[in-house]
Structures are given as C-alpha cells and as structure tokens.
Amino acid sequence: MASPGAKKQKADDRAKYQKLASSIVPRPQLARNIAVAFVVGGLICALGQAVMNAFIASGMTGDEATAPTLATMILIGVVLTGLSVYHHIGEFAGAGAAVPITGFANTVAAAAMDFKREGYILGMGAKMFIIAGPVLVYGILAGVTVALIKWLSRG
Amino acid sequence: MEGSSLDYVIAFLVGGAICAVGQAVLDLTRISPAHMLVLFVVVGAVLSGFGVYDRLVDFAGAGALVPVSGFGHSIARGSLLEARRLGVIGLFTGAFEFTGLGVATAVFFSALIALVANPRA
Amino acid sequence: MATRRIGRSTVRFAAPPVIVSAGTVAGPMESRGPMARWFDEVVPDDMFGERSAEKAERRFMGDAVKIALTQAAVQPEQVDYFIAGDLLNQVITASFTAEDLGMPFIGVYGACSTSAQSLTVASALVDAGFADLALAATSSHYQTAERQFRYPIELNIQRKSTSQYTATGAGAVLVGRSGGKVKITEATVGRVIDMGTKDPNQMGPAMAPAAAETIFSHLADTGRDPGFYDVIITGDLGSVGSQILLELMQRRGVPLGDNYADGGVMLFQGVRGTGVGGSGCACSALIMDGFVWKRMCEGEIRRALIVATGALLSPLSWQQGESVPCIANAVTLQV
Structure with missing residues (x-):
C-alpha cells in the first residue's frame, strides 16, 4: 500500500487537478436558470392560488382549503408526468419545476411508471417513493419535532 | 384572502422567489435535487416553528404553500394544531392533517397512471 | 518471457x-x-x-x-x-x-x-x-x-x-486471422486513475486524466508521437473532458494536434438535448466499429488510435461519497 508520503503526493495531485478541471468546466448559466425557475415556479404557484381561491369561494377557510389545494396540484403533477410533459418542464425550468408540490408529485409518478417493469409489488410498490421518500421522512421528522417543541413551550 | 387579482401577483412573486432560491442552491452547490428538496422541507418546518411561515402564508397564500417548503410548514402546523387539541396523539396524526390528502392522492393517482402510461425518452 | x-x-x-x-x-x-x-x-x-x-x-x-x-x-x-x-x-x-x-x-x-x-x-x-x-x-x-x-x-x-x-x-x-483489411496492431491496457472527481455530472472531467495517462503510456511504449496517427479518438469525454485532455497532454509535453477528436462530441454534434456530448459503451463502439472501421476500409484513414474511456463508478460508490475511478483502454488500428 501507499506510504504516507505517497498519499500526500496523491492528495496534492488531486487538488491540483481539480483546480485545473474547475478552470475549464463551464459555469452554469446562473442568471438564465434563476430567471426561468422564478417565472415557471411563480406561474405554478399562481395556478395554485387560482385553485385555492376556488376552494375558498366555495365556502372553505384558508386552513380548510390547504389540503384540497395541495391535492389538486399533486393531481396536476401526476397527470402531466403520465403525459410525459413534466420532465420537459423540469429540463427547462430546473427548481422552478422541482420545488412546487407538482414536482413532488412528479417524483412519485415517474418512479411508479419507471419501476413497474420490475413488477407491481417489488417494483412500483416498493420504489414509488424512491425520490419523494426523503421529503416525507424529513418533513415529518422536522415538522413533528418543531410542533413538539412549540407545544411543550407554550402548551 | 379575498381572491383579488393581487393574490395572483403575490403568489407568483413569492412562489417564484422560493423556486429561484432553489435554483441558486442547485447551481451554486453540488447537492443533488433530492438534497435540495429535503433542505427546503426542513427549512419550511423550522420557519413554521418560529411563526414566520404562517405570516408568509397569510401574505402569499399558494405562493407559500405550493413550494415544498410549504409542505414542511403544513406538516408542522397540522401537528401543532392537533397536539393542542388531542395531546400527544394529535402531534402525530396532525402531521397528515393538511398533507395526508395530498400524499394519498399522489400514491393513488401515480399507481393509476403507471397502469396506463409508459416512460418515454 | x-x-x-x-x-x-x-x-x-x-x-x-x-x-x-x-x-x-x-x-x-x-x-x-x-x-x-x-x-x-x-x-x-x-x-x-x-x-x-x-x-x-x-x-x-x-x-x-x-x-x-x-x-x-x-x-x-x-x-x-x-x-x-x-x-x-x-x-x-x-x-x-x-x-x-x-x-x-x-x-x-x-x-x-x-x-x-x-x-x-x-x-x-x-x-x-x-x-x-x-x-x-x-x-x-x-x-x-x-x-x-x-x-x-x-x-x-x-x-x-x-x-x-x-x-x-x-x-x-x-x-x-485473415480476411480483413484493418489490422489490430497494438493494444494499451489502462491503469485505473482517480483524480478525486466526485460529481456524477462530471464524467468527462473525471475520465480525462485516465485518457491522458493511457495515451501518454501508449506513445512512450511504442516510441511514437501523436503525429504518427491519422486520428486519435477518445471514447466519450465530451467537449469539456476533451478540452481538459488537450490541456493535460500539453502540460505533459505531448500536445495533441488536429488529428484528435472525441467520440462523444462526434456522435451528437448539433443534436439538441445531448449536453456536452455522448457517453456510454455504445458511444465509442459506434464511432470505432462504424465510422473509423469503414473509413479505414475505404483507405481514408490508415492509422487510428482509439482510446475508449470508462468511468468505473457505481450508484453505491458515489452515494457513499467515493470519487470516480476511471480507465482508458487504447487499440491501434492500421491498414
């Protein structure tokens, strides 16, 4: 195995190479990407507002309208995924498509469509939340913890 | 929320801004989209704890609720409201108070769509 | 012996x-x-x-x-x-x-x-x-x-x-043994090179040092210079990776000339939605077994060095935070 000196040499070589590589690797088109994410993400949220207003107009409170609004947006995301449209929006808009809840729906539907080839139980059933799973897990961990602290501190 | 056209403008601006921050995180760091989404859902829950996200929702409606940070907030808020009502049990059932409908919708319709649609490159 | x-x-x-x-x-x-x-x-x-x-x-x-x-x-x-x-x-x-x-x-x-x-x-x-x-x-x-x-x-x-x-x-x-015009005269088997690239979106930059190493070894072993070849084609470095390769070879004192091209770039030149070029086993295979072999049969190319590049990562290894080990294997084809 490599001696300590050789190890140090290797680490130095790597650092030097990474410096060279990063000087050649093109920067992301930050301004373009952020602008597109802003507009597309904003439009999806405005659509969400329309859905929410419709539920509120039917007599719900803001709190009551939250769940059906999210569910409607999720349904839209799932359908657009099934039509093979959502990944194009994602390619174009990046976080503008990934951050809205429609993107969450896309991760579930895309995984379901993709993994069904490995069977409906161990494929689709087991892997449907392969991307969305962490969002649920950490959402619940963080949400419940936050609620617990707040509840205990103020009752 | 009264359903004026200003609602839409504010939802667009606030929702768009949250997504823009997400894009900046993706482009300026090396974290994967999955890590970014987890970061947002946790930040949403934490901001909810400080009462910040509630105010943002009052101000921007869907502009704050539709981004995945709003998902974290919805979990935290549901959990807190139900804990106050039911105690410890509510702390956990409340996690799905506002989000359960969405999660079940995602599962149900994703399975349905997977039956009829195939991935296309 | x-x-x-x-x-x-x-x-x-x-x-x-x-x-x-x-x-x-x-x-x-x-x-x-x-x-x-x-x-x-x-x-x-x-x-x-x-x-x-x-x-x-x-x-x-x-x-x-x-x-x-x-x-x-x-x-x-x-x-x-x-x-x-x-x-x-x-x-x-x-x-x-x-x-x-x-x-x-x-x-x-x-x-x-x-x-x-x-x-x-x-x-x-x-x-x-x-x-x-x-x-x-x-x-x-x-x-x-x-x-x-x-x-x-x-x-x-x-x-x-x-x-x-x-x-x-x-x-x-x-x-x-016989029955073809194009001969395989030499082969250079690469060493595994890992220069610490961790980003799975940067396969070109990860593989470029392996390509440089194999080309350098090949030329040293055979006593040739890059100009011996009509074409030197790397497998799938893409436009970014091949730019890095050119820089690396320059720094090692063996600059590659106009006879250098990358298969990933050749395959998808002008095709929308393909990023900085093609990758995958088929990329170098299509270029070598299609373009290069047929051009050699026609006599348009007489000496070719094919340097197929590979990133030896698995989803498991990068999820565990490992960098990407890479290899390049070269074959000389001559008419």
Missing part, C-alpha cells in the same frame, strides 16, 4: 489480427447526428418494440452481432469466443445475448471503455492461437443507464453544464 509486450502497458501483436467484419446499430438520437450514415442499422424506436428498456438493449446488441456475422458469412458455431460487456449490473445485456448465441462467452466490464477492452481481449486470443474467430461486442442504452445510474426517465431533472447523454446502440466486431 512475454514476447509480445512492449513497455509497461502495451502489447504488440505478433501476427496482427484483423477486423473481418463489424456491425453497428444506433438509436433515434444517434441517427440525428453527423455519424448516422456510418451505422448499419438505425432504429427509430429506442424501445425496439420491447416491454422493457433492458430487453430493447439486448435487441441492439443482438442485431449488431447478427450484422457482423452476416457480413462475414460466418455461422455462430464457427466463432470461438464471444467477448462482450455493457453498463448494466452483472453485464446482463452481454450475458443474455451470449445465451442466445450459444458461443463460449467471456463477460468483460470496463464501463464505457468496454469497446476497446473487449477488442483487446479478442485480438489477444486470436493472436495467441486460442481462437480463429472471436467476436467482441458492447452496447449501452439511454433508458437503462438512466435507470441504473441516475433517475427514473420521467423525473424532472435539469441537465448540468457538464452533463452527457448516454448513447443508445451497439457495436460488434468479428476478429480473425
């Missing part, structure tokens, strides 16, 4: 085996690029009418093999070894194709360097007298690679400024 070795990494075949025939099958994206006219078969449906992308990939490899055999009017029973590999776990495309063919099978894995790797093994077996005919094949498929290494196909993902696009297709080469 190994009589065919010249230097640390290179072998020179005593009686250089020849390429008897070659078959290439390409998918729809590949057929939109400038290389399309060099492919034997172009398939408009990347699913090949199959139910899974993995099955489709097998069809690509199977067809490439069939074309090579038909061209040479050789029956499967006459082939002594089938040497093949692909990107999928347990090289299932190669193994399942081998089952269909019924030839003695050697499964190989060199990620995207498999084209040159399998050709090296085939040539060595023929040269050493273990075989009269050996068939080397490799394939890759956009959908199967995405599924295994990245994300579900329909997932919303934005390509990074360094992302490459996995080529869909396959190449097969029949190697024999």
Whole structure:
C-alpha cells in the first residue's frame, strides 16, 4: 500500500487537478436558470392560488382549503408526468419545476411508471417513493419535532 | 384572502422567489435535487416553528404553500394544531392533517397512471 | 518471457489480427447526428418494440452481432469466443445475448471503455492461437443507464453544464486471422486513475486524466508521437473532458494536434438535448466499429488510435461519497 508520503503526493495531485478541471468546466448559466425557475415556479404557484381561491369561494377557510389545494396540484403533477410533459418542464425550468408540490408529485409518478417493469409489488410498490421518500421522512421528522417543541413551550 | 387579482401577483412573486432560491442552491452547490428538496422541507418546518411561515402564508397564500417548503410548514402546523387539541396523539396524526390528502392522492393517482402510461425518452 | 509486450502497458501483436467484419446499430438520437450514415442499422424506436428498456438493449446488441456475422458469412458455431460487456449490473445485456448465441462467452466490464477492452481481449486470443474467430461486442442504452445510474426517465431533472447523454446502440466486431483489411496492431491496457472527481455530472472531467495517462503510456511504449496517427479518438469525454485532455497532454509535453477528436462530441454534434456530448459503451463502439472501421476500409484513414474511456463508478460508490475511478483502454488500428 501507499506510504504516507505517497498519499500526500496523491492528495496534492488531486487538488491540483481539480483546480485545473474547475478552470475549464463551464459555469452554469446562473442568471438564465434563476430567471426561468422564478417565472415557471411563480406561474405554478399562481395556478395554485387560482385553485385555492376556488376552494375558498366555495365556502372553505384558508386552513380548510390547504389540503384540497395541495391535492389538486399533486393531481396536476401526476397527470402531466403520465403525459410525459413534466420532465420537459423540469429540463427547462430546473427548481422552478422541482420545488412546487407538482414536482413532488412528479417524483412519485415517474418512479411508479419507471419501476413497474420490475413488477407491481417489488417494483412500483416498493420504489414509488424512491425520490419523494426523503421529503416525507424529513418533513415529518422536522415538522413533528418543531410542533413538539412549540407545544411543550407554550402548551 | 379575498381572491383579488393581487393574490395572483403575490403568489407568483413569492412562489417564484422560493423556486429561484432553489435554483441558486442547485447551481451554486453540488447537492443533488433530492438534497435540495429535503433542505427546503426542513427549512419550511423550522420557519413554521418560529411563526414566520404562517405570516408568509397569510401574505402569499399558494405562493407559500405550493413550494415544498410549504409542505414542511403544513406538516408542522397540522401537528401543532392537533397536539393542542388531542395531546400527544394529535402531534402525530396532525402531521397528515393538511398533507395526508395530498400524499394519498399522489400514491393513488401515480399507481393509476403507471397502469396506463409508459416512460418515454 | 512475454514476447509480445512492449513497455509497461502495451502489447504488440505478433501476427496482427484483423477486423473481418463489424456491425453497428444506433438509436433515434444517434441517427440525428453527423455519424448516422456510418451505422448499419438505425432504429427509430429506442424501445425496439420491447416491454422493457433492458430487453430493447439486448435487441441492439443482438442485431449488431447478427450484422457482423452476416457480413462475414460466418455461422455462430464457427466463432470461438464471444467477448462482450455493457453498463448494466452483472453485464446482463452481454450475458443474455451470449445465451442466445450459444458461443463460449467471456463477460468483460470496463464501463464505457468496454469497446476497446473487449477488442483487446479478442485480438489477444486470436493472436495467441486460442481462437480463429472471436467476436467482441458492447452496447449501452439511454433508458437503462438512466435507470441504473441516475433517475427514473420521467423525473424532472435539469441537465448540468457538464452533463452527457448516454448513447443508445451497439457495436460488434468479428476478429480473425485473415480476411480483413484493418489490422489490430497494438493494444494499451489502462491503469485505473482517480483524480478525486466526485460529481456524477462530471464524467468527462473525471475520465480525462485516465485518457491522458493511457495515451501518454501508449506513445512512450511504442516510441511514437501523436503525429504518427491519422486520428486519435477518445471514447466519450465530451467537449469539456476533451478540452481538459488537450490541456493535460500539453502540460505533459505531448500536445495533441488536429488529428484528435472525441467520440462523444462526434456522435451528437448539433443534436439538441445531448449536453456536452455522448457517453456510454455504445458511444465509442459506434464511432470505432462504424465510422473509423469503414473509413479505414475505404483507405481514408490508415492509422487510428482509439482510446475508449470508462468511468468505473457505481450508484453505491458515489452515494457513499467515493470519487470516480476511471480507465482508458487504447487499440491501434492500421491498414
């Protein structure tokens, strides 16, 4: 195995190479990407507002309208995924498509469509939340913890 | 929320801004989209704890609720409201108070769509 | 005493085996690029009418093999070894194709360097007298690679400024003692090089040092300079990776000239949505078994160095935070 000196040499070589590589690797088109994410993400949220207003107009409170609004947006995301449209929006808009809840729906539907080839139980059933799973897990961990602290501190 | 056209403008601006921050995180760091989404859902829950996200929702409606940070907030808020009502049990059932409908919708319709649609490159 | 070795990494075949025939099958994206006219078969449906992308990939490899055999009017029973590999776990495309063919099978894995790797093994077996005919094949498929290494196909993902696009297709080469114009004269087997690149979106930058190392070793072992070759073609560095390679070779005092090109860039030049170029086993295979071999048969290219590059990562290794070990395997083709 490599001696300590050789190890140090290797680490130095790597650092030097990474410096060279990063000087050649093109920067992301930050301004373009952020602008597109802003507009597309904003439009999806405005659509969400329309859905929410419709539920509120039917007599719900803001709190009551939250769940059906999210569910409607999720349904839209799932359908657009099934039509093979959502990944194009994602390619174009990046976080503008990934951050809205429609993107969450896309991760579930895309995984379901993709993994069904490995069977409906161990494929689709087991892997449907392969991307969305962490969002649920950490959402619940963080949400419940936050609620617990707040509840205990103020009752 | 009264359903004026200003609602839409504010939802667009606030929702768009949250997504823009997400894009900046993706482009300026090396974290994967999955890590970014987890970061947002946790930040949403934490901001909810400080009462910040509630105010943002009052101000921007869907502009704050539709981004995945709003998902974290919805979990935290549901959990807190139900804990106050039911105690410890509510702390956990409340996690799905506002989000359960969405999660079940995602599962149900994703399975349905997977039956009829195939991935296309 | 190994009589065919010249230097640390290179072998020179005593009686250089020849390429008897070659078959290439390409998918729809590949057929939109400038290389399309060099492919034997172009398939408009990347699913090949199959139910899974993995099955489709097998069809690509199977067809490439069939074309090579038909061209040479050789029956499967006459082939002594089938040497093949692909990107999928347990090289299932190669193994399942081998089952269909019924030839003695050697499964190989060199990620995207498999084209040159399998050709090296085939040539060595023929040269050493273990075989009269050996068939080397490799394939890759956009959908199967995405599924295994990245994300579900329909997932919303934005390509990074360094992302490459996995080529869909396959190449097969029949190697024999005689009956072909193009000879395999030398082969340089690469060392595994890891310069610490961790980002799975930066395969070109990860592989460039391996390519530089193999080209450098090859030239040192053979005593040649880059100008000896009409073309030096790397497998799939993409535009960013090949730019880095040029810089690395410059710094090592062996600058590459106009005779250098990258297969990933050649394959998808001007094709929208392919990032900085093609990748995957099929990328170098389509260029080598299609474009290069046919140009050599026509006498337009006389000496070619094919440097197929491979990133030897797995989803497991990068999730565990490991950087990407890479390899480059080179073969010299001469008329």
